Amino acid sequence: MTFFSDAVFAIAMTLLVIEVRVPEIHVHSDAVLGQALLDLLPKYIGFVVSFMVVGRFWVGHHAVMGLLKGLDRRLVWINLLFLMAIAFMPFPTAVFSDYNGLRVAVGFYAGWLIVLGVMNRWLIVSALGNPAMLRDDADPADVKLMRRSSLIPLIIGTLAFALGMIQPIFALAMLVVGSPIVSWLVRRDRRGASPSA
Amino acid sequence: MTFFSDAVFAIAMTLLVIEVRVPEIHVHSDAVLGQALLDLLPKYIGFVVSFMVVGRFWVGHHAVMGLLKGLDRRLVWINLLFLMAIAFMPFPTAVFSDYNGLRVAVGFYAGWLIVLGVMNRWLIVSALGNPAMLRDDADPADVKLMRRSSLIPLIIGTLAFALGMIQPIFALAMLVVGSPIVSWLVRRDRRGASPSA
Amino acid sequence: MTFFSDAVFAIAMTLLVIEVRVPEIHVHSDAVLGQALLDLLPKYIGFVVSFMVVGRFWVGHHAVMGLLKGLDRRLVWINLLFLMAIAFMPFPTAVFSDYNGLRVAVGFYAGWLIVLGVMNRWLIVSALGNPAMLRDDADPADVKLMRRSSLIPLIIGTLAFALGMIQPIFALAMLVVGSPIVSWLVRRDRRGASPSA
Amino acid sequence: MTFFSDAVFAIAMTLLVIEVRVPEIHVHSDAVLGQALLDLLPKYIGFVVSFMVVGRFWVGHHAVMGLLKGLDRRLVWINLLFLMAIAFMPFPTAVFSDYNGLRVAVGFYAGWLIVLGVMNRWLIVSALGNPAMLRDDADPADVKLMRRSSLIPLIIGTLAFALGMIQPIFALAMLVVGSPIVSWLVRRDRRGASPSA
Numbered sequence: 001m002t003f004f005s006d007a008v009f010a011i012a013m014t015l016l017v018i019e020v021r022v023p024e025i026h027v028h029s030d031a032v033l034g035q036a037l038l039d040l041l042p043k044y045i046g047f048v049v050s051f052m053v054v055g056r057f058w059v060g061h062h063a064v065m066g067l068l069k070g071l072d073r074r075l076v077w078i079n080l081l082f083l084m085a086i087a088f089m090p091f092p093t094a095v096f097s098d099y100n101g102l103r104v105a106v107g108f109y110a111g112w113l114i115v116l117g118v119m120n121r122w123l124i125v126s127a128l129g130n131p132a133m134l135r136d137d138a139d140p141a142d143v144k145l146m147r148r149s150s151l152i153p154l155i156i157g158t159l160a161f162a163l164g165m166i167q168p169i170f171a172l173a174m175l176v177v178g179s180p181i182v183s184w185l186v187r188r189d190r191r192g193a194s195p196s197a
Numbered sequence: 198m199t200f201f202s203d204a205v206f207a208i209a210m211t212l213l214v215i216e217v218r219v220p221e222i223h224v225h226s227d228a229v230l231g232q233a234l235l236d237l238l239p240k241y242i243g244f245v246v247s248f249m250v251v252g253r254f255w256v257g258h259h260a261v262m263g264l265l266k267g268l269d270r271r272l273v274w275i276n277l278l279f280l281m282a283i284a285f286m287p288f289p290t291a292v293f294s295d296y297n298g299l300r301v302a303v304g305f306y307a308g309w310l311i312v313l314g315v316m317n318r319w320l321i322v323s324a325l326g327n328p329a330m331l332r333d334d335a336d337p338a339d340v341k342l343m344r345r346s347s348l349i350p351l352i353i354g355t356l357a358f359a360l361g362m363i364q365p366i367f368a369l370a371m372l373v374v375g376s377p378i379v380s381w382l383v384r385r386d387r388r389g390a391s392p393s394a
Numbered sequence: 395m396t397f398f399s400d401a402v403f404a405i406a407m408t409l410l411v412i413e414v415r416v417p418e419i420h421v422h423s424d425a426v427l428g429q430a431l432l433d434l435l436p437k438y439i440g441f442v443v444s445f446m447v448v449g450r451f452w453v454g455h456h457a458v459m460g461l462l463k464g465l466d467r468r469l470v471w472i473n474l475l476f477l478m479a480i481a482f483m484p485f486p487t488a489v490f491s492d493y494n495g496l497r498v499a500v501g502f503y504a505g506w507l508i509v510l511g512v513m514n515r516w517l518i519v520s521a522l523g524n525p526a527m528l529r530d531d532a533d534p535a536d537v538k539l540m541r542r543s544s545l546i547p548l549i550i551g552t553l554a555f556a557l558g559m560i561q562p563i564f565a566l567a568m569l570v571v572g573s574p575i576v577s578w579l580v581r582r583d584r585r586g587a588s589p590s591a
Numbered sequence: 592m593t594f595f596s597d598a599v600f601a602i603a604m605t606l607l608v609i610e611v612r613v614p615e616i617h618v619h620s621d622a623v624l625g626q627a628l629l630d631l632l633p634k635y636i637g638f639v640v641s642f643m644v645v646g647r648f649w650v651g652h653h654a655v656m657g658l659l660k661g662l663d664r665r666l667v668w669i670n671l672l673f674l675m676a677i678a679f680m681p682f683p684t685a686v687f688s689d690y691n692g693l694r695v696a697v698g699f700y701a702g703w704l705i706v707l708g709v710m711n712r713w714l715i716v717s718a719l720g721n722p723a724m725l726r727d728d729a730d731p732a733d734v735k736l737m738r739r740s741s742l743i744p745l746i747i748g749t750l751a752f753a754l755g756m757i758q759p760i761f762a763l764a765m766l767v768v769g770s771p772i773v774s775w776l777v778r779r780d781r782r783g784a785s786p787s788a
Binding site: 395397398401402405406409412470474477478481482483484485488489492493495496497498499502 | 594597598600601602604605606607608609611612613616619620621624625628638639642643646649650653
């Protein structure tokens with residue numbers, strides 16, 4: 001299961017680059033190509049932000065799986081739903097990159113982050129809430145911190161959505177600078193631990 | 198072999214998103230983009246249904262592989278044929294999404310599910326029918342249930358095909374609500390077991 | 395290394411489906427869509443033949459890796475060259491599917507199979523010819539058979555190329571029916587063994 | 592982590608072929624198709640060079656991971672940044688293939704190799720500089736050589752960039768012939784060892 005999940009994460013993250021397409025230029029000059037490459041800035045930002053967002057979910061997923069003995073039938077299906085939401089990410093990313101000035105595009109993207117956050121939390125709470133699934137050597141403090149940390153992406157997604165409705169660019173700012181701040185707030189009573197690595 | 202199979206499943210499932218393409222809109226307004234995103238509904242449905250269908254086959258495949266010591270030459274080739282049918286899924290999914298009102302599209306999609314069902318059953322019956330391949334600790338009740346369960350996708354595919362010929366939308370309804378019902382009917386004499394997890 | 399190689403094989407095989415694109419039809423009728431799906435026959439054939447060709451190389455690769463303790467620096471690079479040739483397969487397959495009536499297309503495809511055959515043989519002969527790399531429990535008869543079997547794809551590729559120059563369709567016939575015949579000829583003095591599974 | 596990283600490398604390398612597209616020819620003749628396939632030479636070169644460049648980074652990454660017990664939180668994130676740069680490679684490769692006569696395209700490609708080289712070195716120096724992460728049986732001579740070798744891609748990328756600014760084709764020459772020369776210079780005091788295999 002871990003192997004299969006890792007492959008879905010890796011593919012979804014690598015496929016994000018497909019949306020960054022080579023610009024067609026009609027005059028073959030350095031100036032024109034240079035400008036065309038600069039104009040793709042929203043595509044680069046979409047790639048980087050989504051790669052990091054999915055990467056962050058992967059780090060959390062990997063850490064949770066490391067605390068479990070296995071997955072029962074129910075967890076397998078919750079995991080598949082979560083992976084489906086991950087596999088879908090290239091689409092909201094492309095919408096966001098292409099129409100980043102429109103509230104609908106930003107809302108669609110941030111809305112999908114909320115969906116991911118909900119499924120991530122559902123998976124983590126279901127997995128860690130079942131003592132029969134936990135490894136015997138799982139540290140209760142790690143388990144508690146991981147459950148609490150699963151709120152982070154949900155909070156960030158919701159804030160990005162709300163801010164994006166006020167002004168699209170605020171959503172992006174939230175995603176870039178909000179993550180470390182919210183993480184710090186949620187984790188501040190257990191500094192120094194590295195539960196997700 | 199398990200690793201290779203898992204990778205093919207993961208890639209085929211993640212590639213399904215490639216068919217969901219960003220709409221081109223000619224007026225940059227929230228209303229137009231919102232409508233364009235809504236118009237992609239058949240694409241979303243195709244993605245979700247196919248992801249879950251392939252995911253279900255993966256769950257079964259994973260469970261069967263867990264009961265085997267290894268694969269002999271013949272099983273390796275049957276497995277490759279099955280994986281080929283899985284790898285092909287993005288194409289019938291795209292045909293189904295693009296032309297969901299046409300019987301030929303629905304029949305093509307449901308027909309491919311029948312092909313998958315046949316190959317899945319062929320693989321499972323061949324693998325579990327060979328005592329030399331079974332792990333010594335494989336529970337005979339699990340083996341029996343798994344052989345029987347391998348009929349489920351075949352039944353669902355056939356019903357979806359037949360219903361789709363009457364009315365295309367019925368095929369979709371069958372795929373969404375039929376799976377739990379048929380699963381329940383086939384498994385009802387062994388509730389509580391979780392053989393595929 | 396095995397894991398990485400398996401992933402490259404799995405991705406190259408699954409990407410073959412990307413070349414099979416949904417037909418655009420201008421009249422939405424079952425007859426028109428049905429005809430359009432039939433017209434894609436060369437695409438389906440290209441997908442199936444290439445999937446099986448690459449699958450066959452994978453089976454052999456997997457078997458060889460199972461006889462080795464590890465790969466030294468030189469083998470790592472030969473393996474990377476072989477994987478590069480495998481990763482390139484979607485391109486000759488697409489050329490072959492699109493222009494199957496032209497000798498250049500058939501020659502390009504069959505020529506690439508010869509390249510694959512040469513690299514495959516190079517890898518196998520290098521790997522199995524180095525006693526320091528062989529596992530201690532590797533059966534010398536298996537090793538000998540595997541070295542000899544590595545000629546099969548080379549022979550088939552060369553025959554397909556030669557026949558394709560006479561008449562394009564002959565190349566396809568060779569690939570479909572030639573493989574079992576040549577395999578039988580090469581292996582006939584060791585029936586019943588299953589070295590590649 | 593190794594598994595996930597390997598998958599990202601494998602996918603990024605295999606996706607490079609997507610940029611090599613079947614030429615559309617308007618006269619179906621062997622001569623026209625032959626010429627069209629020859630005209631794709633820059634695409635083939637881009638595929639081969641990038642496959643080998645990424646393959647080389649993979650070989651190094653694989654070797655470094657083999658010396659570590661695990662990755663702490665900080666290394667996980669440096670690794671993710673490195674993998675992001677790897678996953679992005681299909682884009683600079685496509686720009687380079689399409690506009691190989693323009694300094695901006697060559698500079699963009701070689702510039703990205705410098706980015707990869709910097710991240711690769713950052714990851715290797717961070718990982719090997721932390722004694723708590725090193726495996727107990729890691730040979731100090733291997734560690735030292737690996738740290739030093741991590742300068743190679745950085746040097747090659749910088750030389751390719753500089754030469755490409757003088758004349759675009761020089762960058763390519765550097766990438767093809769420079770790698771073995773620079774490798775030899777950096778390693779010459781430890782011939783015969785095979786630290787990256």
